Amino acid sequence: MDIAARVYNHKWKIDPIIRSLLDTDFYKLLMAQSVFRNKPDTVVRFSLINRAHSVRLAELIDEGELREQLDYARSLRLTRGESTWLRGNTFYGKRQMFRPDFMEWFENFQLPAYHLEKKDGQYELTFEGKWYEAMMWEIPALAILMELRSRAVLNRMGRFDLQILYARAMTRIWEKIEALRELPGLKIADFGTRRRHGFLWQDWTVQAMIEGLGDAAQGGAFTGTSNCLIAMRRDLEAVGTNAHELPMVYAALAKNDEELRQAPYRVLADWHEEHDGNLRIILPDTFGTKGFLEHAPDWLAGWTGIRLDSGDPVEGAETAISWWKSRGEDPHDKLIIFSDGLDVAEMAALHHRFAGRVKVSFGWGTLLTNDFRGLAPNDSLAPFSLVCKAVSADGHPTVKLSDNPEKSTGPAEEIDRYRRVFETGAQTARPVIV
Amino acid sequence: MDIAARVYNHKWKIDPIIRSLLDTDFYKLLMAQSVFRNKPDTVVRFSLINRAHSVRLAELIDEGELREQLDYARSLRLTRGESTWLRGNTFYGKRQMFRPDFMEWFENFQLPAYHLEKKDGQYELTFEGKWYEAMMWEIPALAILMELRSRAVLNRMGRFDLQILYARAMTRIWEKIEALRELPGLKIADFGTRRRHGFLWQDWTVQAMIEGLGDAAQGGAFTGTSNCLIAMRRDLEAVGTNAHELPMVYAALAKNDEELRQAPYRVLADWHEEHDGNLRIILPDTFGTKGFLEHAPDWLAGWTGIRLDSGDPVEGAETAISWWKSRGEDPHDKLIIFSDGLDVAEMAALHHRFAGRVKVSFGWGTLLTNDFRGLAPNDSLAPFSLVCKAVSADGHPTVKLSDNPEKSTGPAEEIDRYRRVFETGAQTARPVIV
Numbered sequence: 026m027d028i029a030a031r032v033y034n035h036k037w038k039i040d041p042i043i044r045s046l047l048d049t050d051f052y053k054l055l056m057a058q059s060v061f062r063n064k065p066d067t068v069v070r071f072s073l074i075n076r077a078h079s080v081r082l083a084e085l086i087d088e089g090e091l092r093e094q095l096d097y098a099r100s101l102r103l104t105r106g107e108s109t110w111l112r113g114n115t116f117y118g119k120r121q122m123f124r125p126d127f128m129e130w131f132e133n134f135q136l137p138a139y140h141l142e143k144k145d146g147q148y149e150l151t152f153e154g155k156w157y158e159a160m161m162w163e164i165p166a167l168a169i170l171m172e173l174r175s176r177a178v179l180n181r182m183g184r185f186d187l188q189i190l191y192a193r194a195m196t197r198i199w200e201k202i203e204a205l206r207e208l209p210g211l212k213i214a215d216f217g218t219r220r221r222h223g224f225l226w227q228d229w230t231v232q233a234m235i236e237g238l239g240d241a242a243q244g245g246a247f248t249g250t251s252n253c254l255i256a257m258r259r260d261l262e263a264v265g266t267n268a269h270e271l272p273m274v275y276a277a278l279a280k281n282d283e284e285l286r287q288a289p290y291r292v293l294a295d296w297h298e299e300h301d302g303n304l305r306i307i308l309p310d311t312f313g314t315k316g317f318l319e320h321a322p323d324w325l326a327g328w329t330g331i332r333l334d335s336g337d338p339v340e341g342a343e344t345a346i347s348w349w350k351s352r353g354e355d356p357h358d359k360l361i362i363f364s365d366g367l368d369v370a371e372m373a374a375l376h377h378r379f380a381g382r383v384k385v386s387f388g389w390g391t392l393l394t395n396d397f398r399g400l401a402p403n404d405s406l407a408p409f410s411l412v413c414k415a416v417s418a419d420g421h422p423t424v425k426l427s428d429n430p431e432k433s434t435g436p437a438e439e440i441d442r443y444r445r446v447f448e449t450g451a452q453t454a455r456p457v458i459v
Numbered sequence: 460m461d462i463a464a465r466v467y468n469h470k471w472k473i474d475p476i477i478r479s480l481l482d483t484d485f486y487k488l489l490m491a492q493s494v495f496r497n498k499p500d501t502v503v504r505f506s507l508i509n510r511a512h513s514v515r516l517a518e519l520i521d522e523g524e525l526r527e528q529l530d531y532a533r534s535l536r537l538t539r540g541e542s543t544w545l546r547g548n549t550f551y552g553k554r555q556m557f558r559p560d561f562m563e564w565f566e567n568f569q570l571p572a573y574h575l576e577k578k579d580g581q582y583e584l585t586f587e588g589k590w591y592e593a594m595m596w597e598i599p600a601l602a603i604l605m606e607l608r609s610r611a612v613l614n615r616m617g618r619f620d621l622q623i624l625y626a627r628a629m630t631r632i633w634e635k636i637e638a639l640r641e642l643p644g645l646k647i648a649d650f651g652t653r654r655r656h657g658f659l660w661q662d663w664t665v666q667a668m669i670e671g672l673g674d675a676a677q678g679g680a681f682t683g684t685s686n687c688l689i690a691m692r693r694d695l696e697a698v699g700t701n702a703h704e705l706p707m708v709y710a711a712l713a714k715n716d717e718e719l720r721q722a723p724y725r726v727l728a729d730w731h732e733e734h735d736g737n738l739r740i741i742l743p744d745t746f747g748t749k750g751f752l753e754h755a756p757d758w759l760a761g762w763t764g765i766r767l768d769s770g771d772p773v774e775g776a777e778t779a780i781s782w783w784k785s786r787g788e789d790p791h792d793k794l795i796i797f798s799d800g801l802d803v804a805e806m807a808a809l810h811h812r813f814a815g816r817v818k819v820s821f822g823w824g825t826l827l828t829n830d831f832r833g834l835a836p837n838d839s840l841a842p843f844s845l846v847c848k849a850v851s852a853d854g855h856p857t858v859k860l861s862d863n864p865e866k867s868t869g870p871a872e873e874i875d876r877y878r879r880v881f882e883t884g885a886q887t888a889r890p891v892i893v
Contacts, residue, residue, distance in 0.1 A: 185670045189633045195626035236619045 039090075042172045042224060043098040046134070047107050047253040049164040050218050052265030054111075054253065055304070058127045059271070060157040063295045069274055071159050072416045073150040073166055074434075076457060077409035081146035082170060085177040091148065092141065094169045099136045108132050110257045117262075117303050136162055156274065156418070163270075163413040167219040170411055171395070175222050178405045193400050194222075198230055198393070201369045202237035205246070208376045212241065212386040214264045215250040216364055217394030220408055227394045231255050234393075248386065264388075266304050266332070267296060270415045272311040273425055277418040282446050290322060297324070306362060307331045310428045313449035314341055318348045320448075326352035330360025330384070336428025337453065338363050338371070342379055356383045364388035366457075368396075410457050429455045473524075476606045476658060477532040480568070481541050481687040483598040484652050486699030488545075488687065489738070492561045493705070494591040497729045503708055505593050506850040507584040507600055508868075510891060511843035515580035516604060519611040525582065526575065528603045533570045542566050544691045551696075551737050570596055590708065590852070597704075597847040601653040604845055605829070609656050612839045627834050628656075632664055632827070635803045636671035639680070642810045646675065646820040648698045649684040650798055651828030654842055661828045665689050668827075682820065698822075700738050700766070701730060704849045706745040707859055711852040716880050724756055731758070740796060741765045744862045747883035748775055752782045754882075760786035764794025764818070770862025771887065772797050772805070776813055790817045798822035800891075802830075844891050863889045 060067070075082055103111075108128065116122040123131070137154040139162065148170070152162040179187065205211060215234060221227040231250050239245020240261065249262030256263035272289040279285035289311060297305065305328040309317040314336065326349060333341040342363075346356045361383050363375055372387050379385045397406035414434060415423050424435030424443045430452050433440055443449070494501070509516055537545075542562065550556040557565070571588040573596065582604070586596040613621065639645060649668060655661040665684050673679020674695065683696030690697035706723040713719035723745060731739065739762040743751040748770065760783060767775040776797075780790045795817050797809055806821050813819045831840035848868060849857050858869030858877045864886045867874055877883070 183670075185666065189629060189667075192626040192629035192633070195623060196630045199623045199626070232619065233623075236617075 039093050039097060041097045042094050042169050043101065043165045045107065045254045046101050046103050047257060048168070048224065049161065049253060050251040050265050051253050051256070051263040052251065052268055053161060053164060054123070055265070056267055056271060057157045057160060058123060059295060059299060060160065061127050061130065064156055067156040067274065067278065068154065068419055069156040069159050069415050070151055070153040070417045071162060071413055073148070073170065073411065073413045075147050075409070075411050080174070080409045082174060083143045083146050083148050086173045088143065091169070091173060094173065095139055098165045098169065102135060103132050107257070134158070134161070136165065160270065164219055167411055167413050168221060168224070171220055172223045175406060178401055190400055194397055197396060198233050199237065202233055204369045205372070206237060208373060210380055211238070211246040211376060212248050213238065213246055214248045214386070214388050215252065215393055216388035216390040218252045220391040220411060221394035222397055222406070227252065228255055230393050231259060235259065266306040267308060269308065269311045269425055273415050273423040274418040277421040277423040285446050289317060290325070293325060303329055305329045306360070308334065310335045312426045312443055312447040313452070314344060314428050315450060316448040318344065323352060326354050330362060332362040332364055334365045335432055336455065338365060338375055339378065341428065346383060360384040360386060362386045362388055364390065366391065368392040428452060429457070431455065431457050473527045473531060475531045476528050476603050477535065477599045479541065479688045480535050480537050481691060482602070482658065483595065483687060484685040484699055485687050485690070485697040486685065486702055487595060487598060488557070489699070490701055490705060491591045491594060492557060493729060493733060494594065495561050495564065498590055498708070501590045501708065501712065502588065502853055503590040503593050503849050504585055504587040504851045505596060505847055507582070507604065507845065507847045509581050509843070509845050514608070514843045516608060517577045517580050517582050520607045522577065525603070525607060528607065529573055532599045532603065536569060537566050541691065568592070568595070570599065594704065598653050601845055601847050602655060602658070605654055606657045609840060612835055624834055628831055631830060632667055633671065636667055638803045639806070640671060642807060644814055645672070645680040645810060646682050647672065647680055648682045648820070648822050649686065649827060650822035650824040652686045654825040654845060655828035656831055656840070661686065662689055664827050665693060669693070700740040701742060703742065703745045703859055707849050707857040708852040710746070711855040711857040719880050723751060724759070727759060737763055739763045742768060744769045746860045746877055746881035747886070748778060748862050749884060750882040752778065757786060760788050764796060766796040766798055768799045769866055770889065772799060772809055773812065775862065780817060794818040794820060796820045796822055798824065800825065802826045862886060863891070865889065865891050
């Protein structure tokens with residue numbers, strides 16, 4: 026027995042879930058840098074919302090433990106090695122992706138205060154402050170809640186049950202990866218940080234992807250992970266571009282309907298100035314893909330690709346292909362990234378349908394890093410739909426419509442206004458699984 | 460890092476497969492004691508035979524490593540704790556199962572010399588000596604060859620592949636056990652020592668059985684293990700009675716056809732004197748079940764049960780039930796132990812057909828402790844049919860017919876003679892899987 030190791034382990038009061046500020050999605054850093062330059066004074070409030078009311082987090086998770094984890098995350102700073110990696114690494118083929126002024130800020134950054142309350146069996150967890158600071162909470166907050174929920178269930182299980190649980194989960198992931206191996210020319214990345222079962226498990230699934238599909242840098246199908254810490258440690262590409270929070274906040278800041286209508290394009294105009302190549306990926310669904318594309322300026326059709334994150338993915342992809350054609354672009358040169366609640370069968374179907382017509386790529390999230398469905402009594406380890414969204418900007422409420430009315434958020438009258446301004450039109454509801 | 464542990468581990472030249480003389484089947488000890496009393500001077504030669512010619516053991520396994528393992532096994536002696544367990548424990552409800560003179564001999568026992576040659580890609584491994592000494596090699600020799608073959612394949616696999624391999628194997632076993640849990644009143648034991656994947660794996664499958672089915676001592680379905688070492692360490696029943704080698708050797712010693720005809724009953728008469736209750740289990744198939752039962756003396760019908768180890772198990776069980784009825788016995792009081800190459804579907808079918816008509820019990824062997832079918836490239840970890848049999852006694856060749864002509868062993872002319880003497884009649888060939 027290694028007494029020193031055991032004594033050392035006992036010195037830790039808690040087993041931290043977030044052990045590094047890089048344990049977050051790469052696009053948060055890209056977006057933070059953009060906000061740091063373009064909207065440095067905007068104050069945004071983020072709120073963690075559990076869409077799965079049946080998972081009563083406040084009954085499962087001890088408030089003291091939750092605070093310990095959040096407080097521990099607040100104690101973190103970028104280490105020297107992490108900073109070196111961000112400054113010195115190549116991202117999307119580009120050196121010095123992060124500007125010196127941003128890096129200087131980030132090196133001194135700590136997560137800001139949080140506000141935590143219990144209500145109706147749920148936790149109300151909010152973060153308010155400068156946008157580029159408060160936004161850094163999104164991924165750690167989600168990962169902490171998800172993993173504390175996993176731990177609450179795992180704590181009730183015996184040593185043997187745990188062994189079987191992980192044997193089954195590993196077997197399941199590996200069989201999925203074996204199925205993916207059958208798709209010629211596949212490109213796929215890990216997008217599963219936010220709703221992962223746990224850090225170690227995400228790390229394991231990433232290793233399984235490397236092992237089973239091969240790192241794309243060596244000609245394999247696995248193009249990388251959105252998780253910066255895992256990318257750094259496993260020497261992978263850190264991937265991701267931008268997310269809904271940019272158009273949501275820009276829209277909330279609009280002073281009238283015309284500014285509102287232009288807000289999503291304003292976001293991408295700012296992005297256009299900063300980034301090129303594979304970082305120019307349109308996320309069109311914040312207020313409805315159809316209206317967004319119809320009214321989009323021509324320079325947007327020149328962008329590299331599009332990410333489809335809600336609605337029927339086949340319909341979305343066909344819409345994008347038609348749109349490119351209508352703007353005189355060749356879809357063969359364009360990239361479609363599918364990223365909405367995917368699993369293997371759906372990816373195979375999309376791959377078969379669209380590979381050869383456009384470049385296809387997948388961002389595989391929850392069902393890579395948290396597919397424990399059916400593996401614990403009462404399905405108590407099944408993933409659920411937890412989100413952390415910007416809810417207001419400088420005091421104005423934000424709205425998200427997406428291509429699925431089940432995913433819309435914001436005050437009802439504002440939703441109506443947005444639907445009118447963006448000519449969102451009729452939408453089909455789809456169940457939100459993960 | 461625990462330097463002391465690492466240094467200690469490095470002192471071992473080999474990682475021994477057999478670490479204890481108790482790492483053997485319980486019935487070997489019962490039979491050895493019987494032989495020790497009834498046939499102390501008989502000299503028997505045992506030979507290890509690989510029925511699966513396609514598994515070329517001499518090409519897979521290094522001869523030096525094999526000799527190291529065999530030599531290490533020869534260095535073992537019963538430890539004080541092991542001796543205490545054998546002397547002090549209750550087996551089948553009986554104290555002092557092992558007589559003092561036998562224990563005295565066993566406490567000083569070491570495995571005798573072996574003879575090893577390579578031939579046609581196989582190892583010829585033989586053991587000759589006093590019957591009760593040479594017979595002790597059977598299980599260690601089989602377990603060593605099986606595990607060295609596993610190791611030869613595992614050594615070529617990476618860390619990740621190994622993890623997936625065992626995750627899949629664990630998941631498979633656990634799903635089998637979950638299926639077994641659906642059988643009300645099930646009784647089942649581990650009989651898998653001889654053809655196990657490895658010692659640690661057998662030990663794990665036994666723990667899975669305890670966990671999934673419950674120890675029969677606490678009302679569960681798992682009645683114990685044939686492996687004495689695991690029984691001792693896990694505080695389980697050690698189970699097993701007698702095997703084909705007794706009638707095979709008694710028969711080989713017969714001076715004429717009449718003595719030959721009586722030999723199998725002579726074995727059981729000796730056994731009858733020594734044991735009662737659940738140890739009185741008939742193994743009827745050595746020279747054909749049908750003839751054996753037809754000519755059996757009436758006192759045998761009073762025995763507790765029968766073990767069916769070859770042939771069609773349904774036919775064998777129906778034959779046994781008819782036989783008990785014809786001798787005025789109530790089959791409801793009788794036990795049938797099925798033990799031939801079983802897996803879950805077959806056990807479920809047998810259970811459904813016979814539970815309620817007789818007492819049913821299963822001895823689950825290779826497909827509990829070595830079901831790695833399909834889990835490694837080229838199915839290189841699939842179990843195969845390795846046996847270690849008595850081939851001669853005092854210079855006379857032995858014969859085994861069993862209820863499956865594919866399993867018969869011995870010189871052709873002797874097989875013909877045995878078939879005539881025992882009125883074996885027509886037999887149906889069944890593939891030998893494990």
